[in-house]
Amino acid sequence: MNRGTRLAASSRDGHLALRRVERQQALIEWLHAAHGQRIRLGELARGLGVSARTVARDVERLRLSGVPLNAHQGRGGGVSLLPARSTIAIVLDLPEAAALMSSLAVLGPSVSQSAASAMRKLAEALNPTDPGGR
Missing domain, CATH: 1.10.10.10 (Winged helix-like DNA-binding domain superfamily/Winged helix DNA-binding domain)
Incomplete structure (x- = not known):
C-alpha cells in the first residue's frame, strides 16, 4: 500500500x-x-x-x-x-480538563448544546474571571 x-x-x-x-x-x-x-x-x-x-x-x-x-x-x-443526578461534580486537574477540551474541539464544540455547554464550563473553570473586574 x-x-x-x-x-x-x-x-x-x-x-x-x-x-x-x-x-x-x-x-x-x-x-x-x-x-x-x-x-x-x-x-x-x-x-x-x-x-x-x-x-x-x-x-x-x-x-x-x-x-x-x-x-x-x-x-x-x-x-x-x-x-442520574441532574448535575455531577467532578474534580479534574489541568491536563484532564485540557484533554476533554481538545476532544470537544475535535468533535466541534457546537455540535450539540451539551457539547457547547461543556466546553464553556471547562473554559470558564480554567480561565476564571478576575474578581476585581479588570
Whole structure:
C-alpha cells in the first residue's frame, strides 16, 4: 500500500470515527430528553439516519465505556438512560480538563448544546474571571 492510500484510509477512518462520536452524542441527548423512558432501536435508527444494528453497536460501545444505559430485550424493547443526578461534580486537574477540551474541539464544540455547554464550563473553570473586574 502506498503512502497516498494509507493517508486516504486514515482520513476516512477518522471521518467515520467522528461521525460515530457525533451520533453517540445525539443518542445520549435523545435518551436524556426521554427522562428514563425507553426508545425503540428502530425509532432511534430512523432519527439518526442509520440502521438499528448501528444503533445497537453504539449503545453497546457507550454502555461498555460507562454510560448508564439500559438495553431492554424482546417485544417492546429498546434503550433507556438510567436516572442520574441532574448535575455531577467532578474534580479534574489541568491536563484532564485540557484533554476533554481538545476532544470537544475535535468533535466541534457546537455540535450539540451539551457539547457547547461543556466546553464553556471547562473554559470558564480554567480561565476564571478576575474578581476585581479588570
